[in-house]
Structures are given as structure tokens and as C-alpha cells.
Amino acid sequence: MPFIANTDEQRRQMLAEIGLTAEDLFAPIPAELRCGELNLPPGMSEQKAREHMARLAGRNASHLVSFLGGGFYDHFIPAAVEAIASRSEFYTAYTPYQPEISQGTLQAIYEYQSAVCRLTDMEVANASLYDGGTAIYEAIMMALRVTGRQRVIVDESVNPIYRKMIRSYTRNLGIELVETPVRLSVGKPDRERIADELDERTAALVVQNPNFFGVIDDFTDLSDAAHACGALLLVSCYPVALGLLKTPGAMGADIVTGEGQSLGMGVSFGGPYLGFMAARMEHVRKMPGRLVGRTADNQGRQGFVLTLQAREQHIRREKATSNICTNEGLCALTALAHLCLLGKQGLRELAQCCADKAYYAQQRLLFVPGVTLRYPKQWYFNEFILELPERAEAVIRRLLDRGFAAGFPLSRYYEGMDRSLLVAVTEKRTKEEIDLLAHALEASL
Amino acid sequence: MKLIFDKSVPNRRGPRPVESDVPVRAELPQALLRDRAAELPEVSELDVVRHFTELSRRNFGVDNGFYPLGSCTMKYNPKATERIAHYPGFFYLHPLLPQLPEGERLVQGALEVIHELGRRLCEICGMAAFTTQPLAGAHGELTGTMIMAAYHRERSSRKRVVLIPDSAHGTNPASAAIAGFAVQTVPSDETGVMDVEALRRMMSDEVAGLMLTCPDTLGLFHPRIREICDVVHAADGLMYCDGANLNALVGVCRPGDLGFDILHVNLHKTFATPHGGGGPGAGPVGVCEKLVEFLPASVVRRRQDGTYCLDYDLPRSIGYVAPFYGNFGILVRAYAYLLMLGREGLRRVSENAVLNANYIRCKLREHYDLPYGQVCMHECVFSAAHQAARGVRAMDVAKALIDRGFHPPTVYFPLTVPEAMMIEPTECESRETLDAFVAAMIEIAELAELDPQAVTNCPTTTPVGRLDEVLAARKPDLASLPAR
Amino acid sequence: MNAPTDLLYTDQHEWIRVQGRMGTVGISDFAQNALGDVTFVDLPAVGTVLARGAEACAIESCKAASGIYAPAAGKVTEVNAALADDPGLVNREPYGKGWLFQLEIADPSDLDRLMQAAQYREFCAKEA
Structure with a gap:
């Protein structure tokens, strides 16, 4: 039998030695509650299973030339990242409850926490959360604890998928959730509207940079406005963009979250991903999730442990700062390895390369007759919105037949944006592919 | 072991960076840019690979050895998957x-x-x-x-x-x-x-x-x-x-x-x-x-x-x-x-998981308190209360197991059992492995009677000894940040 | 087990030292011992008005977190700022420098429900 070591003979011996029969083992389960044989097919050999799964994988269009982003980006992954993340000393371990034999995981998480702080210009980061969306939800809950207030403002240029998640999670909690509409003329948060909504009951204002439309912003003014009424500023961000962009810390953000998938993980049809969270030290005891700290052993040697655990579910139970237990440890390790391989200069160069290619794509696609930029006066990182002369969905369908995933139709989440196409460009797209997309687009209109 | 940040050398580079093949450069306004590059380590690819390989050697996974962490079901993770x-x-x-x-x-x-x-x-x-x-x-x-x-x-x-x-x-x-x-x-x-x-x-x-x-x-x-x-x-x-x-x-x-x-x-x-x-x-x-x-x-x-x-x-x-x-x-x-398992393989999972747990339960019940002695399912919970009276607590037994090449069971959970040690062997483990674990547990129980300090001094074979968790919580050092 | 006779005790292991309308609150030797090395005390804000039995603050150790409940109704007038730097005071001097906060007692009759030292020692013996 696969993955089971003991032979039938050994089983018989073991039972005999402990004086039990095979029936005795399940005696605690009343006979009338047992199930018969399950209606499942018989097992497959490894070879057959791999062939079967390869066939299924082959029925997915991962080969398209993709300009899809929307918060989930197809970046290049160096071979060394996968070599490191596939060391089984890491991936077959669990949460480092026994620090003496878990220093590998623990030091890696400490270094990951440090890297996230350095990237975001914040003071403390946790060991990971599930994804960028649950990270915003956890940040909101943290802001409620810090402020003792119950009202949250979320800007509508925050990823609409994340906003749907926030709505689900806050539904049973008596939280007043206000979503402020984007200023449609500029594709940015409506500052005046937000100023009207911010008040002494507000716990947090949630914004995103670059926002879902790809527009880059500086939230320093919103940070000041939020702080003026005692609210926290929560910024969701894209870590690769932080190679270039002004950091949330420099803008005055109190809690920073984001999706870390772009740091060495595949888009993998929606997961596993990596939620990251960073904050100010003064709020550390209100943070959710695992935290690794540096300390010393009984001989004064440096070592790492899980710490500030009194916040967590296994101690605080219903009063815990979060219910999270298993997080995304291996993804955090992957992101750390990726950031180390990129290095200080490499991350900046990668970000610049993405911005350059996106800028080229923008310029090139604007040569296509009838195509305009929806927000021409704004700055972009690697994603932007084209305004097409007809419904974006129809154009996307035609381009799929030509081998391109040309982008995402904004109409799926925003009203009045039927002709808007969200185009993302990473370093993996070549000039040739961009030129071919422009030709295909022109031919498709 | 040094942090990766402490291995950084100015201008050292990792793998060759991506090159732009487009004839334009995006010039974003200064006000929207970060004022200095993020202080990520400047290391070579070999530096990185050696660093993480060294870290991996300071870790213990199922592939390293028996990992009977109760309620976590640390079974073998097939390579094919x-x-x-x-x-x-x-x-x-x-x-x-x-x-x-x-x-x-x-x-x-x-x-x-x-x-x-x-x-x-x-x-x-x-x-x-x-x-x-x-x-x-x-x-x-x-x-x-x-x-x-x-x-x-x-x-x-x-x-x-x-x-x-x-x-x-x-x-x-x-x-x-x-x-x-x-x-x-x-x-x-x-x-x-x-x-x-x-x-x-x-x-x-x-x-x-x-x-x-x-x-x-x-x-x-x-x-x-x-x-x-x-x-x-x-x-x-x-x-x-x-x-x-x-x-x-x-x-x-x-x-x-x-x-x-x-x-x-x-x-x-x-x-x-x-x-x-x-x-x-x-x-x-x-x-x-x-x-x-x-x-x-x-x-x-x-x-x-x-x-x-x-x-x-x-x-x-x-x-x-x-x-x-x-x-x-x-x-x-x-x-x-x-x-790969199929219906017959699935049934074998529970049969063997339950047999393995009961085997350990029976083999160790003379040596550790078993607060609830009935036939168990996939895991069994012992108490180190008897050993604790001699100064050897569940955590000490855990550390002694580390020195003997095993990952410890879950300790101090569930909360309803004092000095709990929750052992879940899973179906994947062989009788030989279980016997070796049982022998180690018995040896530790005997040592707790004869020389409790030999147990409480464990672990001695690991890269670090017992760590000061009180210091970690009182003076949290949660990140290495660059000097400003 | 140490339980000074000039204090009153709750069944949650807080003590209160009453001087006129003012009461100083801490946790007992029994409680600090059960909790282990204290790593953090989340003190209440000065001015907080507490009902009798309301959660006033929380004490954390590596393996536990414990709510501290007001032995009597009243307003918090002072907190022990020294605990921020040295939470271990709660372990070393639970009845002295490890005090938590001071309370202006609203209703002295609340104190009638508390235990004297002898009674508290008996209570702890049962719990142990």
C-alpha cells in the first residue's frame, strides 16, 4: 500500500503484542455509525497519477501571452528560489514549536520580518498571513483594537476582490463599513469625500498603492487627515513596486499589508499566496499572527523563538488578536530568498524594468487607432487602463483567439467602465510580445 | 549563525538582473519615489544558497525523522505531489x-x-x-x-x-x-x-x-x-x-x-x-x-x-x-x-494510524501516566505528572527526545491534561521507528528517576540550547533594521 | 504561600490595600507563581471608570495571559509606570513594587465581599 510501511505480518505481530484485535481498534465507534466501502475509484500508480494530472494541467491555458495582473503578477522566478524553497527540511517541518530544532525556519522568518520592514519602512512585521485580502481584514481588526472604534472607510480603488472579502468578514461584527467612490476623472481616491467621512468614530482608512487602476499615489495627506481624527491609515501595496515607489512608512501609514505572491511565487490559480503585514512598534501587541524574536540561549548564543504569543489563539482563545494558526511559512521563506537574490540594487532594477516595459506598452498601444489612456495625467508603475473604442470584453475574447490574455475588463467590478481594459506588464513580457499585442489589437478592433 | 543582512557587501550582486529590451525609460517624479533603496542584502547567489542550506540544516522535518507532533498529523508528503x-x-x-x-x-x-x-x-x-x-x-x-x-x-x-x-x-x-x-x-x-x-x-x-x-x-x-x-x-x-x-x-x-x-x-x-x-x-x-x-x-x-x-x-x-x-x-x-491512494488506500490510512497510536499507548503506559486509558484513535495523550514530581516536566522530556533524534510530541496540550504529551505517529511510520521511539521514551523515563538533571539539561546536541523566551517577550527584537 | 494580613483578596487572586477612599491593586503571590515570568502588563488608562469585577487590565507571561478584574468599583487614579520597563516586578515583589494601579473606591461596601488573608490562604490551598 502506498506510503504505509508496516507489512500485514508486522501488523499482526503488533496487535498480538498489545493484546488487541483489528476490530478492537475501532470498537469505540459504534457499528451502526460505520460506513461501508467508499464510492471512490481504486488507487493509481505514481506514473499513472502523474500522467493523469499532466493531462489536466494541459487543459489549462497557461501558455497565453499574458498581460493579466489585477494584483497577481507573473514575474520571473530564479531557479535558486525554487531550489531553496524545495529543501524538505523546510517544507516538511511544521510551525517551529521546538526552537532548538527549528532555528532554520525561525531565523528565516526573522529575516523575512526584517526584509518586509526594510521594504515598507515600517518597524515590525509578522511572520505572514494567508494573502493580501485577509491581510487587509486582519489590519482592520487590528485598527479596531488599537482605536477602540467601530467604523472603517475603504477606498473603492482598493482591489475589488479584497473589498468583497472585507464585506464578508465584517458582516457579523457590527462594524460600520463605508466605501468611498473613486474620483472618476483622475482614478484616485476622492480626497474631499474622504475628508467628509473621516470622523472621531473612524478606526481606519484603507487605501492601496498603486491602486487597482494602476495609478500611483502619495497618501501623506490622507495619513495626516486620518491621524487628525485619531484614525489609522492602512495601506495595501505591491512589493515589487516598492523597489521604486515612495514607501507607506514614509507616507505615515500605521499598518501596511500586501500580497507577496510577486516575490517568487507562481500565480498558481489563486494560491498559495503570501499576505504580509507591517506596523509600528507601539502597536505590536495588537498585531495578529506569529512573530519571531531574537533572543539568546542558556550559553549566550543568538537564537530565535516564537514570541509575544500571549496575543495568540492557543493562549488567549476567544480573546486572541486573530484565529490564525497555520500561516504561509514556506511562502515567506520563498519571498525572503527571492528578495535576497535580487538584493538592494536588483529589486530597484527589477521595478524600473517593469515600469519601463509598461511605459513602452502604454505608448505602443496608444498608437492603435481609437485607443486612449483612461487617466492620461496620472503616473503608473506597471499597470494602466486603456479606453477602447468598443466593449473591452468583446476585444479580449477576440485577442484570446490570437493567443493573448490582453488584460482584465474593468466592467466586471466597476460600473460605467465597459470599454476599459486593465493591462499589466512584467519583466517577462518582451518588446516583441508587446508589439505583437499592438498589432493583434489593431486587427481586432 | 549570522543574519543574511550581516553577510552583505556593498555592490555585490546576485544572479544577473533582467534587462529591459524596450527603447524607453519610465521617469517617475521624485515625489512619488522612495528616497533610498530598500536595505536588502547585497550577496551573491552562492552566498544565498549557502545561507539557506545552512539554515535548512538547523531544521527538522518529516524527511529528517519521526515527527509525532500530536494533532498535526505529520505524515509523509509524497514527492510526486x-x-x-x-x-x-x-x-x-x-x-x-x-x-x-x-x-x-x-x-x-x-x-x-x-x-x-x-x-x-x-x-x-x-x-x-x-x-x-x-x-x-x-x-x-x-x-x-x-x-x-x-x-x-x-x-x-x-x-x-x-x-x-x-x-x-x-x-x-x-x-x-x-x-x-x-x-x-x-x-x-x-x-x-x-x-x-x-x-x-x-x-x-x-x-x-x-x-x-x-x-x-x-x-x-x-x-x-x-x-x-x-x-x-x-x-x-x-x-x-x-x-x-x-x-x-x-x-x-x-x-x-x-x-x-x-x-x-x-x-x-x-x-x-x-x-x-x-x-x-x-x-x-x-x-x-x-x-x-x-x-x-x-x-x-x-x-x-x-x-x-x-x-x-x-x-x-x-x-x-x-x-x-x-x-x-x-x-x-x-x-x-x-x-494514488484510492478507496483501499484510504481505509488503510486510518487502520494503520490507529494501530500505530495504540501500539505506542500500550508500550508506554507502564512508564508514563495515561490519564485516560481506553483504546485511542490516531493519537494518545500521556502525562509527565509523575516525572514532574521529580523535576522533569513534559518540556524536559521533549528536549531529551530531541537529543535522541526525534521530534517531540505536542506538549502542554490539551489543557485538560496536566503535563500533557500528545503523540500522533501517523500511518506512515514503521514498527522499527515506533520501537526506537518507545525505547527512547522509556530510557528518558528511567533517567528521570535516576538522574533528573541529565534530562533537564537537554538538549545538548542542537546548534542552540534552551532559549530565553522571557527575554524575547520582555524586550522584543523582531527585526534587524538598518541604522539610520 | 505569602498573603499579607493587611490586604483583602478576590477569588481571581487580586489583592487590594485600602487607605481611606484609595485602594492599591495587585496580584497575589499565588497568582504570580501560577502565571510564571511576567513579560508584559497592559495597564489601564488613568481615569478609566471600572465597575466591580470589570476587566481592568491584562498580565502576560510567555505561556499565559490573565485578565485582572477590579476588586471594587472606582476610578483609576494612577498606574505603576515602572512595570513598562520591568514587568518582572510583579513576580519579585507582588505586594510591593509590583503593584498594578490605584483606584478611587466608589462604594466601600464592595470591600465587604472580599476575603481576608486567612480565608484567601484556604481558598488557594483548595485551588492548588
């Missing part, structure tokens, strides 16, 4: 593709994986439908309790209390609380399982449901499970099954048949996906017929013609709990594992 999850058709598949017009035809293989995995989980657990979205076990608990809240809201009932036994994982009360419920704790009886009379007394119109781990955290199957379900159902409460311990039941009995209405399973436990040093996991949630309409959006459906689609038109759904369809890479691994 790792390979399969990295097939380009899965790994590089963008999750927004099916949201493009007619995009579902681009992801039929992936949707089949999700649908078929859900269908098999339904068969294994006796539930009507599954969602694969929850990203970990606790996330499944939250999803399940949100479904509980939606069900009662739909019926305009004022139920606000969730009952949870005192032996439960901390995630249960934490999850119920953030789903908006008040938590009340049900005590255990003298046999270690939840006290049914206490449950009866605590039942009221306000009780929304009971969260029960089955078998429980002592590895015991509650002999009055049907009666418990009847009591809770009589007040229109829902029965939630924490399926963390499903490894004991697969192929033998089904939580749905027992009377549970909602359950989560941990793919990283029962279904052999790796624990990753603390995730990523996956915590699919199954529900009975009357709760199907509350499952999170989206739902994968199979059409008459055999093709698959995503249904978002779900007016009573609790909404989105994950950005997409779950930790898909983990779902792929679990599905591939199920393909």
Missing part, C-alpha cells in the same frame, strides 16, 4: 483567466481538480457539498462559523452563543468569536470526553451550535456522539466538526453520517500536503444539504456536457473568503494523493 503542483499548467495559471469572457474554457483542467477534489471529500466525509476556498484549518473554522451565522440570520433567530469543549484547540473559540459569537466552554467528564450532562444544562435558545473535534484532542471518539447531535439539533443548533483529526476516521466512518452539519478538513494533515514550516495549508469546508446555499462564492459546477464552470450567482452565499478558489497548489497535491 510536489512535482505535480509545479506543472506549468497549474503553477503559471492566472486566477483571473476564468473571469475573462468565455474564460472558463481556458481553465477546464484546474476546475476539474477543484470539482473532483470536492466530490471526493464529500464521499469521504458524508457531506453534501464542499468549498475548497479556506486557506488553512482555522480559516475553515471561520468560514464554517460564518455559514452558521448566515443560517441563523436567515431564520431570523437570535442565537449568539457557540459551545466549545474545554479540550478544544484555541482556534475554535477564536474563530467563533470573530464570526460574531459569544463562546461558552463545555467541561470534560471523568472519562476525558465532553460532558454530555453539562451540555444539556448549557443548551438554550441562544445556542447557535457546538464545535466538536472528532475524534477529540485526546484521540478519543465520543461514544455518545449521536445523542450530542440530537441535543444540539433539537434546539436548531448546528453541529460543527473540527476535522483536524479526520486521519483517524477516513474509510471507517463519515462525520456527515454521525450528524455533523459543517466540517473543515486540513489537507495538510489528513491529505498529506506539506506543512511548510507553518503553512501554506488548506482547510476545505463541507456542509450538509440545508447549508449548501450559504457556501462562499464562487462555486465550481459541472455541466451536463461534462465541462466545468464557476457560479457566482449565489444570493445567500456568505460571500468571498479567499481571493479565488483556495490554495490551489495545495488542492492539486491533495487530489493527486487521493488518486
Whole structure:
């Protein structure tokens, strides 16, 4: 039998030695509650299973030339990242409850926490959360604890998928959730509207940079406005963009979250991903999730442990700062390895390369007759919105037949944006592919 | 060992960076840029590889040795499933593709994986439908309790209390609380399982449901499970099954048949996906017929013609709990594992997991206190109370096991057993491994009598000794930050 | 087990030292011992008005967290700032420098419900 070591003979011996029969083992389960044989097919050999799964994988269009982003980006992954993340000393371990034999995981998480702080210009980061969306939800809950207030403002240029998640999670909690509409003329948060909504009951204002439309912003003014009424500023961000962009810390953000998938993980049809969270030290005891700290052993040697655990579910139970237990440890390790391989200069160069290619794509696609930029006066990182002369969905369908995933139709989440196409460009797209997309687009209109 | 940041040398580079092949450069205004580069390490590729290889040698995984961490089901993670999850058709598949017009035809293989995995989980657990979205076990608990809240809201009932036994994982009360419920704790009886009379007394119109781990955290199957379900159902409460311990039941009995209405399973436990040093996991949630309409959006459906689609038109759904369809890479691994096991392999899982646990229980009961001595399921819980009287606590036994090449069991949990040591061997381990572990445990018990200090001084074979957790919590050093 | 006779005790192991309308609150030797090395005390804000039995603050150790409940109703007038730097005072001097906060007692009759030292020692013996 696969993955089971003991032979039938050994089983018989073991039972005999402990004086039990095979029936005795399940005696605690009343006979009338047992199930018969399950209606499942018989097992497959490894070879057959791999062939079967390869066939299924082959029925997915991962080969398209993709300009899809929307918060989930197809970046290049160096071979060394996968070599490191596939060391089984890491991936077959669990949460480092026994620090003496878990220093590998623990030091890696400490270094990951440090890297996230350095990237975001914040003071403390946790060991990971599930994804960028649950990270915003956890940040909101943290802001409620810090402020003792119950009202949250979320800007509508925050990823609409994340906003749907926030709505689900806050539904049973008596939280007043206000979503402020984007200023449609500029594709940015409506500052005046937000100023009207911010008040002494507000716990947090949630914004995103670059926002879902790809527009880059500086939230320093919103940070000041939020702080003026005692609210926290929560910024969701894209870590690769932080190679270039002004950091949330420099803008005055109190809690920073984001999706870390772009740091060495595949888009993998929606997961596993990596939620990251960073904050100010003064709020550390209100943070959710695992935290690794540096300390010393009984001989004064440096070592790492899980710490500030009194916040967590296994101690605080219903009063815990979060219910999270298993997080995304291996993804955090992957992101750390990726950031180390990129290095200080490499991350900046990668970000610049993405911005350059996106800028080229923008310029090139604007040569296509009838195509305009929806927000021409704004700055972009690697994603932007084209305004097409007809419904974006129809154009996307035609381009799929030509081998391109040309982008995402904004109409799926925003009203009045039927002709808007969200185009993302990473370093993996070549000039040739961009030129071919422009030709295909022109031919498709 | 140095931090990677301390190995940094100015201007040292890793792999050759990507080059731009476009004739333009994006010049963003200074005001939107960071004022200096993030202080990431400047190291070579070899530096990085050596650093992480060295770190990996300071770690202990299932591939290193026996890892009987109770309630975590540290079974072998088949290499084939790792390979399969990295097939380009899965790994590089963008999750927004099916949201493009007619995009579902681009992801039929992936949707089949999700649908078929859900269908098999339904068969294994006796539930009507599954969602694969929850990203970990606790996330499944939250999803399940949100479904509980939606069900009662739909019926305009004022139920606000969730009952949870005192032996439960901390995630249960934490999850119920953030789903908006008040938590009340049900005590255990003298046999270690939840006290049914206490449950009866605590039942009221306000009780929304009971969260029960089955078998429980002592590895015991509650002999009055049907009666418990009847009591809770009589007040229109829902029965939630924490399926963390499903490894004991697969192929033998089904939580749905027992009377549970909602359950989560941990793919990283029962279904052999790796624990990753603390995730990523996956915590699919199954529900009975009357709760199907509350499952999170989206739902994968199979059409008459055999093709698959995503249904978002779900007016009573609790909404989105994950950005997409779950930790898909983990779902792929679990599905591939199920393909290889098949129905006969599944039944062998529980048979061998339960045999291995009882073997350890019987072999060690002369040497450590066994507070509840009945036949156990997939794990057994000893107490080091006797040794503690000699100054050797459960944590000391754990550290002594480390020096003998074993990962320790879960200690100090469940909270209902003092000096608890919770041992879960899993079906994968051979008799030889179990015997070696038993011998080590007996040796430690004897040492605790003869020379307690030889135990309390452990571990001595690890790169660091016992660490100062009090210092870590009093003076938190949580990040290495560059000097400003 | 040490339980000074000039203090009153709760069944949650807080003590209160009453001087006129003012009461100083801490946790007992029994409680600090059960909790282990204290790593953090989340003190209440000065000015907080507490009902009798309301959770006033929380004490954390590595392995536990424990709520501290007001032995009597009243307003917090002062907190022990020294605990921020040295939470271990709660372990070393639970009845002295490890005090938690001072309370202006609203209703002295609340004190009638508390235990004297002898009674408290008996209570602890039962719990142990």
C-alpha cells in the first residue's frame, strides 16, 4: 500500500503484542455509525497519477501571452528560489514549536520580518498571513483594537476582490463599513469625500498603492487627515513596486499589508499566496499572527523563538488578536530568498524594468487607432487602463483567439467602465510580445 | 549563525538582473519615489544558497525523522505531489483567466481538480457539498462559523452563543468569536470526553451550535456522539466538526453520517500536503444539504456536457473568503494523493494510524501516566505528572527526545491534561521507528528517576540550547533594521 | 504561600490595600507563581471608570495571559509606570513594587465581599 510501511505480518505481530484485535481498534465507534466501502475509484500508480494530472494541467491555458495582473503578477522566478524553497527540511517541518530544532525556519522568518520592514519602512512585521485580502481584514481588526472604534472607510480603488472579502468578514461584527467612490476623472481616491467621512468614530482608512487602476499615489495627506481624527491609515501595496515607489512608512501609514505572491511565487490559480503585514512598534501587541524574536540561549548564543504569543489563539482563545494558526511559512521563506537574490540594487532594477516595459506598452498601444489612456495625467508603475473604442470584453475574447490574455475588463467590478481594459506588464513580457499585442489589437478592433 | 543582512557587501550582486529590451525609460517624479533603496542584502547567489542550506540544516522535518507532533498529523508528503503542483499548467495559471469572457474554457483542467477534489471529500466525509476556498484549518473554522451565522440570520433567530469543549484547540473559540459569537466552554467528564450532562444544562435558545473535534484532542471518539447531535439539533443548533483529526476516521466512518452539519478538513494533515514550516495549508469546508446555499462564492459546477464552470450567482452565499478558489497548489497535491491512494488506500490510512497510536499507548503506559486509558484513535495523550514530581516536566522530556533524534510530541496540550504529551505517529511510520521511539521514551523515563538533571539539561546536541523566551517577550527584537 | 494580613483578596487572586477612599491593586503571590515570568502588563488608562469585577487590565507571561478584574468599583487614579520597563516586578515583589494601579473606591461596601488573608490562604490551598 502506498506510503504505509508496516507489512500485514508486522501488523499482526503488533496487535498480538498489545493484546488487541483489528476490530478492537475501532470498537469505540459504534457499528451502526460505520460506513461501508467508499464510492471512490481504486488507487493509481505514481506514473499513472502523474500522467493523469499532466493531462489536466494541459487543459489549462497557461501558455497565453499574458498581460493579466489585477494584483497577481507573473514575474520571473530564479531557479535558486525554487531550489531553496524545495529543501524538505523546510517544507516538511511544521510551525517551529521546538526552537532548538527549528532555528532554520525561525531565523528565516526573522529575516523575512526584517526584509518586509526594510521594504515598507515600517518597524515590525509578522511572520505572514494567508494573502493580501485577509491581510487587509486582519489590519482592520487590528485598527479596531488599537482605536477602540467601530467604523472603517475603504477606498473603492482598493482591489475589488479584497473589498468583497472585507464585506464578508465584517458582516457579523457590527462594524460600520463605508466605501468611498473613486474620483472618476483622475482614478484616485476622492480626497474631499474622504475628508467628509473621516470622523472621531473612524478606526481606519484603507487605501492601496498603486491602486487597482494602476495609478500611483502619495497618501501623506490622507495619513495626516486620518491621524487628525485619531484614525489609522492602512495601506495595501505591491512589493515589487516598492523597489521604486515612495514607501507607506514614509507616507505615515500605521499598518501596511500586501500580497507577496510577486516575490517568487507562481500565480498558481489563486494560491498559495503570501499576505504580509507591517506596523509600528507601539502597536505590536495588537498585531495578529506569529512573530519571531531574537533572543539568546542558556550559553549566550543568538537564537530565535516564537514570541509575544500571549496575543495568540492557543493562549488567549476567544480573546486572541486573530484565529490564525497555520500561516504561509514556506511562502515567506520563498519571498525572503527571492528578495535576497535580487538584493538592494536588483529589486530597484527589477521595478524600473517593469515600469519601463509598461511605459513602452502604454505608448505602443496608444498608437492603435481609437485607443486612449483612461487617466492620461496620472503616473503608473506597471499597470494602466486603456479606453477602447468598443466593449473591452468583446476585444479580449477576440485577442484570446490570437493567443493573448490582453488584460482584465474593468466592467466586471466597476460600473460605467465597459470599454476599459486593465493591462499589466512584467519583466517577462518582451518588446516583441508587446508589439505583437499592438498589432493583434489593431486587427481586432 | 549570522543574519543574511550581516553577510552583505556593498555592490555585490546576485544572479544577473533582467534587462529591459524596450527603447524607453519610465521617469517617475521624485515625489512619488522612495528616497533610498530598500536595505536588502547585497550577496551573491552562492552566498544565498549557502545561507539557506545552512539554515535548512538547523531544521527538522518529516524527511529528517519521526515527527509525532500530536494533532498535526505529520505524515509523509509524497514527492510526486510536489512535482505535480509545479506543472506549468497549474503553477503559471492566472486566477483571473476564468473571469475573462468565455474564460472558463481556458481553465477546464484546474476546475476539474477543484470539482473532483470536492466530490471526493464529500464521499469521504458524508457531506453534501464542499468549498475548497479556506486557506488553512482555522480559516475553515471561520468560514464554517460564518455559514452558521448566515443560517441563523436567515431564520431570523437570535442565537449568539457557540459551545466549545474545554479540550478544544484555541482556534475554535477564536474563530467563533470573530464570526460574531459569544463562546461558552463545555467541561470534560471523568472519562476525558465532553460532558454530555453539562451540555444539556448549557443548551438554550441562544445556542447557535457546538464545535466538536472528532475524534477529540485526546484521540478519543465520543461514544455518545449521536445523542450530542440530537441535543444540539433539537434546539436548531448546528453541529460543527473540527476535522483536524479526520486521519483517524477516513474509510471507517463519515462525520456527515454521525450528524455533523459543517466540517473543515486540513489537507495538510489528513491529505498529506506539506506543512511548510507553518503553512501554506488548506482547510476545505463541507456542509450538509440545508447549508449548501450559504457556501462562499464562487462555486465550481459541472455541466451536463461534462465541462466545468464557476457560479457566482449565489444570493445567500456568505460571500468571498479567499481571493479565488483556495490554495490551489495545495488542492492539486491533495487530489493527486487521493488518486494514488484510492478507496483501499484510504481505509488503510486510518487502520494503520490507529494501530500505530495504540501500539505506542500500550508500550508506554507502564512508564508514563495515561490519564485516560481506553483504546485511542490516531493519537494518545500521556502525562509527565509523575516525572514532574521529580523535576522533569513534559518540556524536559521533549528536549531529551530531541537529543535522541526525534521530534517531540505536542506538549502542554490539551489543557485538560496536566503535563500533557500528545503523540500522533501517523500511518506512515514503521514498527522499527515506533520501537526506537518507545525505547527512547522509556530510557528518558528511567533517567528521570535516576538522574533528573541529565534530562533537564537537554538538549545538548542542537546548534542552540534552551532559549530565553522571557527575554524575547520582555524586550522584543523582531527585526534587524538598518541604522539610520 | 505569602498573603499579607493587611490586604483583602478576590477569588481571581487580586489583592487590594485600602487607605481611606484609595485602594492599591495587585496580584497575589499565588497568582504570580501560577502565571510564571511576567513579560508584559497592559495597564489601564488613568481615569478609566471600572465597575466591580470589570476587566481592568491584562498580565502576560510567555505561556499565559490573565485578565485582572477590579476588586471594587472606582476610578483609576494612577498606574505603576515602572512595570513598562520591568514587568518582572510583579513576580519579585507582588505586594510591593509590583503593584498594578490605584483606584478611587466608589462604594466601600464592595470591600465587604472580599476575603481576608486567612480565608484567601484556604481558598488557594483548595485551588492548588
